[in-house]
Amino acid sequence: MKLQEYTVSKHNFEECMKCTICTAYCPVLQVNPLYPGPKQAGPDGERLRLKDPYFFNYALKYCMNCKRCEVACPSGVNVADLIQAARIKYDSSKPKLRDQLLASTDFMGTVARPVAPIVNGVTSMGIAKTAMDALLKIDRQRTFPKYSPRSFERWLKRREKEQAAFPEQVAYFHGCYVNYNYPQLGKDLVKVLNALGVGVKLLEKEKCCGIAMITNGMSEKAAKNARHNVAALRKAAVDGGLKVVTTSSSCTLTIREEYPNLLGVDNADVRDSIVMATRYIFEKLEKGATLKFKADFHKKIAYHVPCHMEKMGWGVFSEKLLRMIPGVEFTLLDSACCGIAGTYGFKKENYAAAQAIGAALFDQICTVNPDVVACDCETCKWQIEMSTGYTVANPISILAEAIE
Ligand code: SF4
Ligand code: SF4
The missing domain is CATH 3.40.50 (Rossmann fold)
Known part of the structure; x- marks a missing residue:
């Protein structure tokens, strides 16, 4: 099944009862008059778009995919999914170079990491920020995250044997941020889990979850990453019987929800094995483990x-x-x-x-x-x-x- 066919009929816009509660909860609608808002961009717009794609509105790009409208909706309408799916299906414009760079976190991390001190120095310089603002339209007031010269994967690989010696194991989907920018978070997780008698394993090979690709018009690439990640998760969770823990709420939501709902990648056999580490640890403590x-x-x-x-x-x-x-x-x-x-x-x-x-x-x-x-x-x-x-x-x- 093609990605575009999958997204047409997937979402429950018929269940909208037009209460407009979602419009009160949309943070973008409060500050950007160009954005039509969740009701109009979501269920109302979908009715029209299905009749004629002419009604697709490019202002849907202002949706941040924060999902606050979905949390607020009393009818359980997948408003944000409707909007993102419409962007995937109808927006034929090519992503700008800027959007490709911002969304290619694996690529940027791989290139930047070996020369991290230089990249970190340059991206904090006023002149470089002004140039990126003028050339790429990345706002000069934004502070850039720093890259780490050493990756988390490398750090954990060196401790494979030590981690395998723990009586219990989990796999860890660390995400791009931990691997390229802040390995300390991964190390902190290892410390806490080890204190609970749990060893930490890497997945066979993980790729960026794809969240930034979805919102930047690169859904085909995101789907490719999703298929790769689901295969790796299957190896750990289904074949290996391991829980997979995460430390990023956005990666987690993407893998659990966006893969099937937006990218058409079936994760049914692995979805429930993927949990935020805080939930995993809390449940362990509830069952009697101590720190x-x-x-x-x-x-x-x-x-x-x-x-x-x-x-x-x-x-x-x-x-x-x-x-x-x-x-x-x-x-x-x-x-x-x-x-x-x-x-x-x-x-x-x-x-x-x-x-x-x-x-x-x-x-x-x-x-x-x-x-x-x-x-x-x-x-x-x-x-x-x-x-x-x-x-x-x-x-x-x-x-x-x-x-x-
Ligand atoms: S909150 Fe839900 S039911 Fe109410 S208008 Fe928005 S989408 Fe429709
Ligand atoms: S997901 Fe989009 S429409 Fe929904 S609340 Fe967030 S910005 Fe508004």
Whole structure:
């Protein structure tokens, strides 16, 4: 079956009862008058598009695919899926060079990593930012994530034997961010899981989950990565009987939901084996496993639930884990989008909207004034750190710091 045929009839637009609740929850609609909003771009637009593709509206590109409309919809309409599927099916424009570069995280990571200090230096220089702004339309005010000179995969491969000696094993879908930018998060996960008697394995070979490719008009490439990843996950989960843990809420949502719903890649036999590490650890502790916490650990933590974590309904596991740490003063931040949505907020035409969307969240963080903001998404981390100056850490890293 071709990708385009699959996406036509997949989504439940008929179940929309036109209540308009989704429009109140769409962060883009609040700040960008060019965007038609979830109801019009989703179920209403789908009725028209199915009659005549002429009704496809290029303003659908302003949708960030945050899924907040889906969380809000009382009828369970897959509003964001309808919008993304329409973009995949009807948008025939070729992705710009900028969008290809932003979405090719594996390629960029592979090229940048060996010369990471140079790349990190150049991308933080004002002149380079001005050039990228002028030539590529990547907003010059954006701060770029740093690359690591050593990959997480290499680090873990060197510890294969040591990890295999643990009585229990999990596989880890680390994602591009851990591998190319911040291996420390992967190391923190290994530390926590080892403390629970669990060893960590790499998948046979993972590729970028493809989330940025989907939103940047590269769905065929995303589907190719999805087929590759599902085969690797099948080897670990079905053949090897392992749980697969993750530390990025967006990678997780993509693998579990977007692969079948947007890319037509069947993941039914592996989907339930893929869980966020915070959920996996919480459930282990519930069953009686224990962690030994430092007696002198004290931190004021504000937890931001990323939009994709809200969509999965799993923020509660990170929250409960963080609340479990003795010495933590915990604040759950109001439900809000930070505005970056992966590559969205890097683009010059979206930068102002991204910052306006995140403003309420940034204000609340400043009011709470925490030692650290906890968050399960790397792009939220970039956005919050850049916009507030507060340090953001994955709940797994906070847990790793808190245990003996
Ligand atoms: S919230 Fe759901 S039912 Fe209500 S208008 Fe939006 S899509 Fe339709
Ligand atoms: S996915 Fe987000 S940006 Fe897109 S329509 Fe829904 S709420 Fe709005």
